[in-house]
Amino acid sequence: MFKDKNVRLALAHLANREEINKKFFNNNSLLVSAPISPLSEYAPKTKPITFDPKIAAALLKKAGWKDMNRDGILEKEINGKKVDFKFTLVFANREYEKLWTILKEDMKNVGIEMNLKIVDFNQMLKIKDELSFDALALSWGGGSVDPDPKQIWHSTSAVKGGSNFIGYKNAEVDKLIDEARMTMDRKKRIAILQKTYQLIAEDVPYLFMFSDRYSYYATTVKIKKQKCRIETKKPWKRKKSLKKKKRILY
DSSP, X not given: OOOSHHHHHHHHHTOOHHHHHXXXXXXXXXXXXXXXXXXXXXXXXXXXXXXXXXXHHHHHHHTTOBOXXXXXXXXXXXXXXXXXXXXEEEESXXXXXXXXXXXXXXXXXXXXXXXXXXXXXXXXXXXXXXXXXXXXXXXXXXXXXXXXXHHHHSGGGXXXXXSOTTOOOOHHHHHHHHXXXXXXXXXXXXXXXXXXXXXXXXXXXXXXXXXXXOOOOOOOTTXXXXXXXXXXXXXXXXXSOOEEEEEEEO
C-alpha cells in the first residue's frame, strides 16, 4: 500500500509537525523533508511538506483509495483483492507515543487506520532485520563530518539485515552516491550530495519528521578533580618505605 508515491506524499501531508514541534518540543526541533539536517551544507533546498489533510485526501483518491462501503476506512483492490487501508506502526520509545497518537487521529480523519504497537528495542531490531513490519518509527544519528548515504539509501543495502530495510531503490541515486564517494573535490561532492538528497526527498521514502536543532549537555558541581595516592612496594626493596605516586582522576 506504500508503493505509490502519491500515498507516501499523502501520509507526509497528514503529519502535523508544526503542532507537534510546538506542543512537545517547544519549537526547538527542525522540520525536515530530507534525510539530513537542513543546517547541513549538504542539505537540498527543499521546504518541509505542509500539514494539509485536503491535499492528502486528493492524493489518496488519485492513488485509487476510496471508501466504497461507507465504513470510514479507505479501500482499494490490490492484485484482485479488496484491501483496507490499515497498518501497524511499531515503535520502542514510549516517550514518542503522544506524537504517533496525534498522527493516528489525523490519519483516521481521512480514512486510514494506523494502529500503534510498542515493543522493547531489541524486539524491534529483530522485527526490522526480519522485515516483518508494516511501518517502523526510528531515528538515525547524524553520521560523520562528511555524510555518506550509501549505508541507508543505496540499493545494495536493500537486503535482510541491511540499513536500507524499506527496500528503497533509485538507479540515479545509486549512481550519484557512487560518484560522490569517488569525488575528492569538496565543492563538487557537496553539489552531488545535495542532488542526491533532493531526489530522495522527492521520492518520499520515509515520513521525515524532525532534526535536532541543539544538543544539550549538563554537568554538576559533584563532578570535580580529585587527587589519588597510589602506594606501590617493590619486592626487591622490602625494607624501604612505600613510594608515593600521584595521579589525577577525572
